[in-house]
Amino acid sequence: MTDSINTIHIDLGERSYPIIIGPGITRNESLERHISQRNVLVVSNETVAPLYLEQIVNGLGNRLVESVILPDGEAYKNLDVLNRIFDGMIEAGFGRDCCVVALGGGVVGDMAGFAAAAYQRGVALVQVPTSLLAQVDSSVGGKTGVNHAMGKNMIGAFHQPEAVLIDTDVLTTLAQRELSAGLAEVIKYGFIRDAEFFTWLEQHIDALLERDTDALAHAIRRSCEIKAEVVAADEREHGVRALLNFGHTFGHAIENLQGYGNWLHGEAVGAGMCMALDMSARMGWIDEQAKQRGISLIERAHLPTRAPANLTTAQIIELMGRDKKVMDGQVRLILLKAIGQAVITAEFEQHVLETTINSALDA
Amino acid sequence: MTDSINTIHIDLGERSYPIIIGPGITRNESLERHISQRNVLVVSNETVAPLYLEQIVNGLGNRLVESVILPDGEAYKNLDVLNRIFDGMIEAGFGRDCCVVALGGGVVGDMAGFAAAAYQRGVALVQVPTSLLAQVDSSVGGKTGVNHAMGKNMIGAFHQPEAVLIDTDVLTTLAQRELSAGLAEVIKYGFIRDAEFFTWLEQHIDALLERDTDALAHAIRRSCEIKAEVVAADEREHGVRALLNFGHTFGHAIENLQGYGNWLHGEAVGAGMCMALDMSARMGWIDEQAKQRGISLIERAHLPTRAPANLTTAQIIELMGRDKKVMDGQVRLILLKAIGQAVITAEFEQHVLETTINSALDA
Numbered sequence: 001m002t003d004s005i006n007t008i009h010i011d012l013g014e015r016s017y018p019i020i021i022g023p024g025i026t027r028n029e030s031l032e033r034h035i036s037q038r039n040v041l042v043v044s045n046e047t048v049a050p051l052y053l054e055q056i057v058n059g060l061g062n063r064l065v066e067s068v069i070l071p072d073g074e075a076y077k078n079l080d081v082l083n084r085i086f087d088g089m090i091e092a093g094f095g096r097d098c099c100v101v102a103l104g105g106g107v108v109g110d111m112a113g114f115a116a117a118a119y120q121r122g123v124a125l126v127q128v129p130t131s132l133l134a135q136v137d138s139s140v141g142g143k144t145g146v147n148h149a150m151g152k153n154m155i156g157a158f159h160q161p162e163a164v165l166i167d168t169d170v171l172t173t174l175a176q177r178e179l180s181a182g183l184a185e186v187i188k189y190g191f192i193r194d195a196e197f198f199t200w201l202e203q204h205i206d207a208l209l210e211r212d213t214d215a216l217a218h219a220i221r222r223s224c225e226i227k228a229e230v231v232a233a234d235e236r237e238h239g240v241r242a243l244l245n246f247g248h249t250f251g252h253a254i255e256n257l258q259g260y261g262n263w264l265h266g267e268a269v270g271a272g273m274c275m276a277l278d279m280s281a282r283m284g285w286i287d288e289q290a291k292q293r294g295i296s297l298i299e300r301a302h303l304p305t306r307a308p309a310n311l312t313t314a315q316i317i318e319l320m321g322r323d324k325k326v327m328d329g330q331v332r333l334i335l336l337k338a339i340g341q342a343v344i345t346a347e348f349e350q351h352v353l354e355t356t357i358n359s360a361l362d363a
Numbered sequence: 364m365t366d367s368i369n370t371i372h373i374d375l376g377e378r379s380y381p382i383i384i385g386p387g388i389t390r391n392e393s394l395e396r397h398i399s400q401r402n403v404l405v406v407s408n409e410t411v412a413p414l415y416l417e418q419i420v421n422g423l424g425n426r427l428v429e430s431v432i433l434p435d436g437e438a439y440k441n442l443d444v445l446n447r448i449f450d451g452m453i454e455a456g457f458g459r460d461c462c463v464v465a466l467g468g469g470v471v472g473d474m475a476g477f478a479a480a481a482y483q484r485g486v487a488l489v490q491v492p493t494s495l496l497a498q499v500d501s502s503v504g505g506k507t508g509v510n511h512a513m514g515k516n517m518i519g520a521f522h523q524p525e526a527v528l529i530d531t532d533v534l535t536t537l538a539q540r541e542l543s544a545g546l547a548e549v550i551k552y553g554f555i556r557d558a559e560f561f562t563w564l565e566q567h568i569d570a571l572l573e574r575d576t577d578a579l580a581h582a583i584r585r586s587c588e589i590k591a592e593v594v595a596a597d598e599r600e601h602g603v604r605a606l607l608n609f610g611h612t613f614g615h616a617i618e619n620l621q622g623y624g625n626w627l628h629g630e631a632v633g634a635g636m637c638m639a640l641d642m643s644a645r646m647g648w649i650d651e652q653a654k655q656r657g658i659s660l661i662e663r664a665h666l667p668t669r670a671p672a673n674l675t676t677a678q679i680i681e682l683m684g685r686d687k688k689v690m691d692g693q694v695r696l697i698l699l700k701a702i703g704q705a706v707i708t709a710e711f712e713q714h715v716l717e718t719t720i721n722s723a724l725d726a
């Protein structure tokens with residue numbers, strides 16, 4: 001077991017910030033050190049707040065701390081629920097000099113982050129992610145937002161936090177299904193950018209599922225390093241950052257059609273990555289063995305590898321047309337040239353896309 | 364009569380943009396030149412759309428143009444109505460490569476601007492302001508947002524447009540009350556930064572009210588020049604930009620307490636500027652003659668010079684405590700050291716503020 005603390009820097013000029021990773025860091029002085037504001041609003045949800053809110057409030061010492069507790073789940077990630085955060089900030093009388101602390105998983109981080117982006121046109125934000133998915137992905141990089149009834153993350157902002165504090169101890173209370181969902185994003189980093197990390201994951205997937213502390217610490221650190229590199233190269237997703245969406249164009253369509261919250265985001269990404277692998281193989285970009293290695297790892301992480309059979313190809317294609325990567329009416333997909341090497345492309349034939357989806361739905 | 368077209372540049376590095384001012388510029392090639400996107404959403408309101416929407420759509424030539432028409436008035440500047448703009452964009456299938464055109468006054472500009480800031484985390488925006496207030500103030504500088512039930516412009520973003528197209532011909536259809544409300548912001552520029560312009564306004568206020576073309580063109584150009592200087596010096600209001608809020612801290616409290624839409628924004632700013640003048644005089648910063656010159660010009664513009672008598676001092680002070688300029692719990696006010704020279708200050712005694720408000724309410 002390690003109790004070392006790692007710091008990764010996201011290099012974004014005047015918007016640079018540290019990611020602090022380690023056991024127990026929400027119980028030590030990290031909160032005090034990284035939050036300078038006197039007025040703090042902690043945003044959390046009904047599941048996380050009973051476990052960690054008191055600890056965070058105590059860690060903030062002698063400040064004015066208010067909290068807003070949201071219902072738990074992607075189904076509540078909308079403008080109406082967002083408004084409860086604004087209500088809390090205004091009722092507390094908080095001004096532009098306050099700080100929002102996002103204590104929870106990806107939904108809490110995205111909503112608290114967008115609230116911080118928009119309240120009085122922008123206040124400080126510190127992310128304290130409590131799910132594996134939020135720790136390795138959504139808390140890092142400044143994407144915030146809410147869903148629209150007709151599309152995921154359609155309304156939002158780029159708003160970088162002052163710091164991301166990743167306490168690896170909180171994973172002990174994470175549901176097994178949530179752990180697997182987080183592993184989907186971890187595996188994604190191997191697919192898009194690091195074949196060596198992919199091989200490491202093949203060797204350590206069982207240890208990760210058993211919450212081996214060292215294995216989790218390594219997986220989180222390497223995931224955050226890759227995300228930090230990609231975000232520093234392309235903060236606002238004009239280019240390489242889109243690669244982080246590997247599996248997500250298919251996945252978002254599944255999530256939307258199933259109704260947010262029925263499939264976890266990471267589960268939809270798991271199935272979506274299998275579809276992207278299959279399509280990469282159909283285009284002759286990767287061989288059958290690479291495809292099978294990919295699908296096998298996703299399966300071993302206890303993630304779905306196929307789309308829900310109740311959906312239709314036409315439904316999925318229609319939803320994919322609303323993806324944020326669409327340009328001049330053309331869907332753009334992230335596909336693999338090899339494990340460890342992703343590309344964004346609009347150069348595919350529609351019938352290959354349709355065959356891929358048909359095949360993923362085939363019962 | 365002039366038909367010269369003036370261009371003022373807002374210098375914000377990669378976010379720089381032109382303000383084009385002139386008669387008939389929404390009927391010439393300016394729209395085509397400044398909007399490169401194939402997909403365009405025009406946001407307007409029930410009052411402006413019947414007058415100018417067709418002209419704008421025709422001017423956009425061979426593109427996919429959709430429109431969303433909002434109800435008219437500050438009372439509708441909220442998250443619920445904002446969502447109608449998102450609905451329109453998603454139903455149209457618009458991606459990140461679309462452009463939002465704001466065709467209307469300050470409310471339309473602020474809402475369409477915030478929708479452009481947040482849709483898919485940011486799309487292009489072109490402002491086509493149709494009220495004097497929007498032409499000289501709200502369309503320039505990138506402030507966007509909506510009101511919260513408990514405070515004005517509490518939710519929003521800084522999102523600079525690609526261009527601001529000011530067609531001075533559209534002022535022929537503006538209601539007289541709206542013209543006066545716009546003059547409040549014009550007069551504000553004289554107070555905060557340009558004593559010579561203030562003197563010019565004293566000489567030309569009647570011509571402006573009679574819509575003299577040359578006088579309006581000069582007033583709009585000089586107002587935009589001052590705004591451009593201030594915004595370029597301080598895009599995100601960390602310093603000098605706050606001076607543009609002269610009269611607004613008092614004014615926002617009046618607007619909120621009267622219910623948005625009962626007093627026009629510019630009317631509340633007129634009364635608010637009189638209160639700021641009175642307080643500047645009570646602090647010994649300006650003399651009685653300067654104060655009277657200021658109040659007299661506001662009165663000649665047919666703007667209110669006093670707060671509504673049904674309000675109480677305690678109500679106004681409570682609302683002022685929610686102003687976005689509050690820092691460490693301390694209200695900060697914009698006051699005058701002289702006509703043409705404003706300062707931001709938290710250095711005032713509470714009883715002077717109370718006396719100022721009491722005196723403005725005194726029936």
